[in-house]
Amino acid sequence: MNRGWGILGKIFMWQALSAVVFFGTIGLLYSNTHQLMQISEQIVTKSYRLLDTAKIMVDRLLAMEEKEKKYLVLRKPEYKESFVSAMNEFETSLRDALTLLGAQREAVPLENLAREYAQTKSTALEAMDQDDVKDLWIPEDTLDRWGRWISIFKEMEERRIVTASQELHRRGRMALRWGLVGIAVSLGIGMIAAFSFAHAVRRPLRELRRGIRALSRQGSAEPVKILSEDEFGELAFAFNEMLHRLGEEERMRSDFLSMLTHEIKNPLTTVRESIGLVEGESMGPVTESQKRFLNLARRELDRIATLLEQLLRASRLESQPLQLDLQVIRPTDLVTATLQRTAPLCQAKGVAVEHAVENDLPHIVGDPDHLQRVLLNLVSNAIKFSGESDIVHVQVEKNTEGCVVFSVRDHGPGIPKAEQPLVFGKYYRVSTLRDRFEGTGLGLHIAKHIVEAHGGKIWMESEPGKGSTFFFSVPSKG
Ligand code: ADP
Numbered sequence: 034m035n036r037g038w039g040i041l042g043k044i045f046m047w048q049a050l051s052a053v054v055f056f057g058t059i060g061l062l063y064s065n066t067h068q069l070m071q072i073s074e075q076i077v078t079k080s081y082r083l084l085d086t087a088k089i090m091v092d093r094l095l096a097m098e099e100k101e102k103k104y105l106v107l108r109k110p111e112y113k114e115s116f117v118s119a120m121n122e123f124e125t126s127l128r129d130a131l132t133l134l135g136a137q138r139e140a141v142p143l144e145n146l147a148r149e150y151a152q153t154k155s156t157a158l159e160a161m162d163q164d165d166v167k168d169l170w171i172p173e174d175t176l177d178r179w180g181r182w183i184s185i186f187k188e189m190e191e192r193r194i195v196t197a198s199q200e201l202h203r204r205g206r207m208a209l210r211w212g213l214v215g216i217a218v219s220l221g222i223g224m225i226a227a228f229s230f231a232h233a234v235r236r237p238l239r240e241l242r243r244g245i246r247a248l249s250r251q252g253s254a255e256p257v258k259i260l261s262e263d264e265f266g267e268l269a270f271a272f273n274e275m276l277h278r279l280g281e282e283e284r285m286r287s288d289f290l291s292m293l294t295h296e297i298k299n300p301l302t303t304v305r306e307s308i309g310l311v312e313g314e315s316m317g318p319v320t321e322s323q324k325r326f327l328n329l330a331r332r333e334l335d336r337i338a339t340l341l342e343q344l345l346r347a348s349r350l351e352s353q354p355l356q357l358d359l360q361v362i363r364p365t366d367l368v369t370a371t372l373q374r375t376a377p378l379c380q381a382k383g384v385a386v387e388h389a390v391e392n393d394l395p396h397i398v399g400d401p402d403h404l405q406r407v408l409l410n411l412v413s414n415a416i417k418f419s420g421e422s423d424i425v426h427v428q429v430e431k432n433t434e435g436c437v438v439f440s441v442r443d444h445g446p447g448i449p450k451a452e453q454p455l456v457f458g459k460y461y462r463v464s465t466l467r468d469r470f471e472g473t474g475l476g477l478h479i480a481k482h483i484v485e486a487h488g489g490k491i492w493m494e495s496e497p498g499k500g501s502t503f504f505f506s507v508p509s510k511g
Contacts (some may be wrong), residue, residue: 039263043233047226051219058215065208072201079133080194086130087187091180093123098176101169113161116170120157124150130186139189142182150179237265244272252458253280287348294341294348301341305334343475347459350479355486357400361510364397364429364437365390371408372427375416384419386412388427395509397437403483404507407491410476411441411503417470418445418501436489436506447497456493457481480505 100116103109127147134140157170240257247254256273259266310316312327319327368388379386397404408427415425426442448456448463455461460474477491484491484505495501 040234040265043230043263047222047230051222051226054215054222055219058212058219061211061215062208065204065211069201069204069208072197072204076194076197076201080190080197083130083133083139083190084187086126086133087183087190090123090126090130090183093119093126094176094180094183097123097171098169098173101171105166105169117161120154124154139186139193142186142189146179146182149175233261233263234265236260237269241265241269241272244276248276248279250454250458253283283351287351290344291348294345297337298341301334301338305331305338308334340473343473343479346479347475350482355403355482357403357486359398360401361396361398362401362404364394364439367401367404367408367439368427368429370405371412374409375412378413378416382416382419383421384416384423384425386416386425386427389429391430394429394431394437395435395511397507398510399487399507400483404487407480407483407505408439408441410480411439411505414476414503415441415443415445415501417472418466419443420445431509432506434506435509437509438504438506440502440504442500442502444500447499447501448493448495449497453493453495457491477503 096119097116100112100119104112104116127143127150130143131140131147134143153171153175160166160168160170237260240260244254244257254276256276257269259269259273308327308331311319312324312331368390372386372388375386378384412425412427419425423444426440428440428442430438432438446466449465452461452463456463457477457480458474459478461478462472462474481491484507487507489505489507491503491505493501493503
């Protein structure tokens with residue numbers, strides 16, 4: 034058999050798919066979180082520091098303006114020193130800001146400022162060396178312009194913080210959405226995998242169960258459908274192979290039995306006729322005790338002949354469809370004929386048979402010999418399994434589906450629940466009764482074939498220790 038995806042392969046495939054989605058989601062979430070961290074780090078470590086530095090620069094500019102104005106009025110050298118220290122601090126802050134900014138767009142106003150500061154610083158330092166200076170070392174409008182550039186830079190940096198915060202918010206929402214989508218898809222794949230796996234397992238198992246049940250109940254079954262190419266498919270294939278082998282063996286056994294039966298039948302007939310001749314005293318007078326033994330031998334021969342006939346009938350049923358000589362039958366005639374034939378058996382066992390046939394029963398169409406055989410088998414069994422002075426009830430009635438239902442009830446040992454589905458199987462004899470009662474286990478099997486060939490049904494109800502009722506239904510005429 035050609036192996037497709039095995040069960041392990043299928044599980045692995047679904048697991049792999051689920052893992053791809055799961056780890057894909059994790060990867061996506063990781064990269065988003067990483068970007069979120071980068072953006073917030075940028076805001077915290079760079080933008081806020083730049084804003085602080087810009088504030089310091091503005092403070093220093095104001096300090097420089099204040100000191101140089103005071104110096105012009107009071108001419109105290111400490112104002113000159115304070116101006117230089119403010120200028121140095123301003124310069125340091127400006128350098129820090131430019132280093133932090135790198136090649137960023139926001140660096141442009143500060144770069145302009147740095148360029149002009151470099152030119153202005155040397156002029157201012159030269160002017161500071163002269164004692165009779167009349168103007169400010171750095172003109173007021175220059176300081177104002179620098180202040181404006183710092184303000185422009187601050188605005189740009191604040192806008193950048195707003196944009197980065199919006200991006201932070203957007204990416205956060207995106208991460209949440211993709212995370213939820215990923216989890217939902219993984220869950221979905223998991224559920225689809227579970228459903229499809231359960232479905233893939235259930236169907237072939239149901240097929241196999243059907244086949245095994247039919248085999249155990251009827252002794253034969255139709256081959257099961259091979260629904261997949263995995264281990265279940267292999268199991269179904271092996272089951273079908275087993276069925277084929279069993280069928281072959283059954284056929285060989287059946288052929289052998291019918292050959293044996295035919296071979297035994299002829300000598301048996303010769304022996305029976307010979308006994309008949311001796312019994313009839315055509316060979317000379319026979320004593321009473323000789324007659325008794327001859328009678329015994331004839332009864333045993335009859336038993337063997339009945340057994341052979343059952344074996345032949347059962348094997349014929351398997352090899353060819355039942356031939357029915359259909360006639361219109363009155364159900365009550367079947368009952369009367371059966372009771373006549375079982376009367377000696379009833380007498381021998383001390384069992385009584387009561388019968389109740391519903392009035393105005395419709396006629397049935399069937400083969401009288403075959404249907405007679407079915408009813409005879411059920412009544413004989415009921416008598417056989419009844420105790421002395423028990424009563425067997427035979428009932429015939431019409432059911433709602435328009436069939437005539439025959440039932441035979443006894444108060445015998447009953448049949449254990451577990452064995453009830455098996456009693457219609459070939460050669461089956463109930464384990465608890467096997468040693469106490471003789472039989473072949475073929476009567477009910479043959480009866481089932483006959484009833485089903487008439488389009489009817491045969492079934493039973495039994496309670497161990499209380500008795501059994503066997504039913505069969507035959508469709509009524511018209
Ligand atoms: P046989 O009676 O020749 O063994 P059957 O096919 O008629 O064969 O019956 C099969 C088996 O079913 C019997 O061997 C017996 O174990 C069980 N059985 C049938 N009828 C009854 C019954 N009325 N009560 C208890 N067991 C029964």
